[in-house]
Amino acid sequence: MSRHPSKPAAEALTLTPIAITRSCFRDKFGVPRQPGLTRHARADLVIQPPFDREDAFRGLETASHLWLTFQFHEAVRAEWRPVVRPPRLGGNRKMGVFASRSPFRPNSLGLSVVRNEGLARIDGRLVLRIRDHDLIEGTPVLDIKPYLPFADSVPEATLGWADSPPTERLEVVFLPEAEQQIRQLAPERYPELRPLIEDVVAYDPRPSFRRGREEDRIYGAHLYDLNVRFRFVSDHSPKRVEVLTVC
Amino acid sequence: MSRHPSKPAAEALTLTPIAITRSCFRDKFGVPRQPGLTRHARADLVIQPPFDREDAFRGLETASHLWLTFQFHEAVRAEWRPVVRPPRLGGNRKMGVFASRSPFRPNSLGLSVVRNEGLARIDGRLVLRIRDHDLIEGTPVLDIKPYLPFADSVPEATLGWADSPPTERLEVVFLPEAEQQIRQLAPERYPELRPLIEDVVAYDPRPSFRRGREEDRIYGAHLYDLNVRFRFVSDHSPKRVEVLTVC
Numbered sequence: 001m002s003r004h005p006s007k008p009a010a011e012a013l014t015l016t017p018i019a020i021t022r023s024c025f026r027d028k029f030g031v032p033r034q035p036g037l038t039r040h041a042r043a044d045l046v047i048q049p050p051f052d053r054e055d056a057f058r059g060l061e062t063a064s065h066l067w068l069t070f071q072f073h074e075a076v077r078a079e080w081r082p083v084v085r086p087p088r089l090g091g092n093r094k095m096g097v098f099a100s101r102s103p104f105r106p107n108s109l110g111l112s113v114v115r116n117e118g119l120a121r122i123d124g125r126l127v128l129r130i131r132d133h134d135l136i137e138g139t140p141v142l143d144i145k146p147y148l149p150f151a152d153s154v155p156e157a158t159l160g161w162a163d164s165p166p167t168e169r170l171e172v173v174f175l176p177e178a179e180q181q182i183r184q185l186a187p188e189r190y191p192e193l194r195p196l197i198e199d200v201v202a203y204d205p206r207p208s209f210r211r212g213r214e215e216d217r218i219y220g221a222h223l224y225d226l227n228v229r230f231r232f233v234s235d236h237s238p239k240r241v242e243v244l245t246v247c
Numbered sequence: 248m249s250r251h252p253s254k255p256a257a258e259a260l261t262l263t264p265i266a267i268t269r270s271c272f273r274d275k276f277g278v279p280r281q282p283g284l285t286r287h288a289r290a291d292l293v294i295q296p297p298f299d300r301e302d303a304f305r306g307l308e309t310a311s312h313l314w315l316t317f318q319f320h321e322a323v324r325a326e327w328r329p330v331v332r333p334p335r336l337g338g339n340r341k342m343g344v345f346a347s348r349s350p351f352r353p354n355s356l357g358l359s360v361v362r363n364e365g366l367a368r369i370d371g372r373l374v375l376r377i378r379d380h381d382l383i384e385g386t387p388v389l390d391i392k393p394y395l396p397f398a399d400s401v402p403e404a405t406l407g408w409a410d411s412p413p414t415e416r417l418e419v420v421f422l423p424e425a426e427q428q429i430r431q432l433a434p435e436r437y438p439e440l441r442p443l444i445e446d447v448v449a450y451d452p453r454p455s456f457r458r459g460r461e462e463d464r465i466y467g468a469h470l471y472d473l474n475v476r477f478r479f480v481s482d483h484s485p486k487r488v489e490v491l492t493v494c
Contacts, residue, residue, distance in 0.1 A: 012262065012263050013262045013264075013318055014260070014261050015259065015260045015262060015354045015356075017260075018353060034395065034398040035398065051353060054343075055343055056329035056343045057343040057345050057346055058330060058341065058342055058343035058346060059346035059407070060343055060346035061407075062346075062405075062406060063346065063404075063406045063407070064403075064404050064405045065404040067358060071260055082302045082303035083303070083305060096303045096304040096305035096307060098265075098303055098307060098392070099307035099309075099310065099393055105390070106263070106265060106298060107262045109262075109316055109389060109390040111316065111358070111390075111392060113399060113401055113404075142354050142356060143345075143356040144345040145345070145347075145358060146347070146409075147401060147406065148281065148348060148406060148409060149402065150281075150409075150411055150412040151282065151283055151360070152401075152404075153399075153400045154399075155396065155400045155402055156311075157310075157396045158310075159309060159310045159393050159394065159396060160306075160308075160309025161306060161309055162393075162395060164397055165397040165398070
């Protein structure tokens with residue numbers, strides 16, 4: 001695959017983060033491939049000065065959903081690649097980067113619709129709470145806009161290579177040790193933890209080239225400050241994933 | 248209304264334009280307040296080097312609609328205002344800038360869904376043709392993504408202050424001189440010009456404080472390289488706008 005230097009074409013623009021994300025997803029592995037694939041993912045957007053004023057968000061409480069424009073800060077590269085291999089195509093087919101939603105793209109801009117859970121003050125800081133998101137810890141948010149249903153919702157739109165959500169969900173089994181560990185965790189601190197774990201592992205977060213393979217490997221995903229360990233059971237039908245420990 | 252310096256909060260990011268817009272809308276006046284309000288607005292996105300490679304767009308032909316993230320380049324200000332007065336609320340109510348889609352916002356980022364009309368080579372340059380848009384001539388496009396129907400279309404989303412598209416359309420009358428001038432223009436160069444003009448004037452592009460007032464003033468909007476002159480007829484029911492000349 002060819003690489004090309006990301007040198008500025010026309011005049012460059014400078015942006016500044018509006019908010020920094022405190023996310024249930026601590027690193028890339030396990031983050032849903034699109035927002036909305038789990039209804040149990042929470043995040044707090046910590047509004048940065050000088051934007052941390054309630055009046056800049058006046059009326060936002062009437063919006064059920066928000067657009068976040070953000071930087072894929074863990075995918076910033078000095079060079080860009082014209083083609084990518086989307087995981088939903090099994091990693092085999094090459095697509096143009098602008099025909100994809102890949103995080104590895106010029107300008108590293110991400111776009112997600114999320115559910116609005118409202119403003120809060122936490123330790124004196126202004127925070128916008130969201131859910132149904134796919135943002136990693138530390139993600140810089142560059143814009144927050146209300147979702148405009150009549151303009152933004154285009155149910156008749158089509159996309160040949162990804163017309164429907166990923167449907168294959170693995171069967172998830174929590175082993176007794178994991179069940180017990182989850183029961184001992186405070187739900188205020190880890191809200192909806194069990195269904196969140198279930199969604200994260202059910203969509204098989206492994207890279208494309210590993211999926212479907214038999215393996216005994218144990219995987220770990222970081223949710224909040226927890227390490228969730230799980231493994232894929234190859235000799236079971238339907239395909240199954242076992243959650244081993246949550247601690 | 249208070250103003251605040253737009254000094255960088257956290258680490259700043261630098262972006263570079265992917266494309267520059269050649270639009271049927273030559274300046275702000277007359278641009279629809281959301282994309283999709285006219286089905287007759289065309290634009291060519293001239294892809295900038297080093298991004299002007301066909302392979303970076305491979306597969307985009309399967310997308311009916313695209314997301315464009317762009318800079319509101321005519322709304323960039325040294326200072327930002329926490330509250331705005333959306334035109335659809337008659338310019339009377341103040342909303343937080345992040346509860347609005349106002350172009351006057353920190354980072355000056357715009358977001359529009361547009362219809363994909365495909366790639367073309369024009370005078371040797373790679374161009375992405377779009378329609379149903381609301382971009383002004385010269386708009387720098389910072390990202391191009393396919394619209395993902397299952398993730399991006401949220402028909403159940405609600406927004407208290409703007410739940411439905413603007414419905415009031417004025418009655419549009421083309422005076423004989425305008426009709427004749429339109430007939431003499433080459434349709435290849437000015438595609439769907441008459442319905443475009445009709446949509447632009449029917450939604451009353453005047454600023455909120457002028458709408459509904461009686462006035463003899465003649466307005467001009469620049470579409471392509473044409474000046475469209477029109478006036479609002481106050482003593483007619485239903486409300487009417489007359490297109491005087493198109494040249």
